[in-house]
Amino acid sequence: MNFFKVFHSNLSDIVTKLGEAGDLPEGLDTSRITCEPPRDATHGDVATNAAMVLCKQAKMKPRDLAEKLAPEIEKIAHVVSVEVAGPGFINVKLSDEFWHARLKDVLNAGTDWGQSDMGEGQTVNVEYVSANPTGPMHVGHGRGAVVGDALALLLAKAGYKVTKEYYINDAGAQVDVLARSVYLRYREAFGETVEIPEGLYPGDYLVPVGEKLKDVHGDKWLNADEADYLEEIKTFSINAMMDLIREDLAALGVVHDVFSSEKELVDNGGVEAALKYLEDRDLIYTGVLEPPKGKTSEDWEPRPQLLFKASQFGDDVDRPLKKSDGSGTYFASDIAYHFDKFQRGSDQLIDVLGADHGGYVKRMKAAVKAMSEGKAELDVKLAQMVNLLENGEPVKMSKRAGTFITLREVIDKVGKDVVRFIMLTRKNDAQLEFDFAKVTEQSKDNPVFYVQYAHARCYSVFRKAMDEFDGIDLSEANLATADLSHLSDESEIKLMRLMAEWPRLIEAAAKEHEPHRITYFLYDLASEFHSLWNKGTGDVSLRFLHADNLELTKARLALLKAVSLVIASGLLVLGVEPVKELR
DSSP states (O other): OOHHHHHHHHHHHHHHHHHHTTSSOTTOOOTTOOEEOOSSGGGOSEEEOHHHHHHHHHTSOHHHHHHHHHHHHTTSTTEEEEEEETTTEEEEEEOHHHHHHHHHHHHHHGGGTTOOOTTTTOEEEEEOOOOOTTSOOBHHHHHHHHHHHHHHHHHHHTTOEEEEEEEEOOSSHHHHHHHHHHHHHHHHHTTOOOOOOBTBOOOGGGHHHHHHHHHHHTTTTTTOOHHHHHHHHHHHHHHHHHHHHHHHHHHTTOOOSEEEEHHHHHHTTHHHHHHHHHHHTTOEEEEOOOOOTTOOGGGOOOOOEEEEOGGGGTOSSOEEOBOTTSOBOHHHHHHHHHHHHHHTTOSEEEEEEEGGGGGGHHHHHHHHHHHTTTSOEEEEEEEOOEEEEETTEEOOOOTTTSSSOBHHHHHHHHOHHHHHHHHTSSOTTSOEEEEHHHHHSOSTTSHHHHHHHHHHHHHHHHHHHHHHSTTOOOOHHHHTTSOGGGOOSHHHHHHHHHHHTHHHHHHHHHHHTOTHHHHHHHHHHHHHHHHHHHHHHHOGGGOSOOTTOHHHHHHHHHHHHHHHHHHHHHHHHHTOOOOSSOO
16 A cells, blocks of 8 residues: 555545635646655655645645645644645644554465555566677666566566566677687587687687587588578577577566567568558658768768657658668668557567767657657666776676677576666666675675665564574564554664555655666665664664563564565565575
């Protein structure tokens, strides 16, 4: 239950009743009212801008309107005080019993706490990774993989129907280069000494592909002309690279629902169908573009091109759909691909791309708006670079890949859960430093350790309780029957208040497509928990287990159980396994 939404509903009812009673104009629009935690926790539990939003409609001064609303808000169950602040903000404080009831909600829901129906089953296609099938993934691909996967999990928790998709770029010149590179490794497998010329892929990861090609086809291609071997070896190589990519993704805990092939899309006439759709709506034409920014007219050869009217849909300029040789541009294929996703029934499209695709955003948003006639939305999340460090120093390049550290090397070194959590400790469009020493140290400065430590600490108390209290029932159902009036210390109330905010945070993060908010929340929750733990070190009355007071112990264990459930709920959204014991 998102209690802020419930409070908003209560407030709307108050405005309606005051209107019916003649104390306010009838029919005031309350949709823009916000109900949220105050920035300063000392101001209360809920802050609302209702008076500021409604004052113009009501033709009243904001503070006067707030003073009229305040006595009615005080009548809401569990409200203990209402304060009008500044020009008309309203701050509300809730009773301890209210937070006790939310704690029981957590225990009753388990790790489903925070589940929402906000998405109402709307279909969302999240496309992420989509690395060229020319080699193993690097750590930058890994960041996009984690952002996309966590976003898909977040949207599913918020009630959306999510498809996780990978677009295989298997129709460009890069796969010809791949086939030529594999052919050299194939010849090497027969004992030839080969040199990898500049422009081909030099990484050792192609050695086993060449050996497998030899095992499958023998010497069939050894003395063949390129025209004879290129297509078949290209298909063989793409399949081998996609197997490698799938293995790396699986090691990261990423499994896609759909793999779409660019080559299949092109071969099946997808590009022509998309262009025909735009042509029928008078959205393409033959024209001449102005020189791009940074180029003078002397550096630019104006020529007629087939153009999409992207500027009609928010882009800066119209965009070419065909090259000078008559073949389609990458943009034309991308239009066809997004048209295909829309036709498959997606209301919302999300692309998670590398930061080098920044210039792509406006044109693709324009294309989606045009093709769907405004029925579909495209959101593009750009994943910035990851700087790999070891004790603050840049990490050397990988021998296996030839030019970069592979994602699999990072996963093998620190584990998938660490990689996933750390990749979400900053917003996707901010650069990220991944220091191997920092992400494995056991300290507050390592957020993944700090959060997992909180979860493991809860379970250490559960184990101790089972040793000290013979036959104690630690099930959520039993702990939900505890007398929670024993929980009255401000540190305990803070924990309950924070856990009660989890449903609201899920909805807000899902609405903004920002899974990194989950890591921030989990760190804050872990911090409050560790703070309570440390207070118990100095104050015996705040310890979790009391041999002489089973009811107090049961209440404290209920609190601990709820903390462990909310942390687990958050970690599962991130695709991270909650640990019960640190190694």
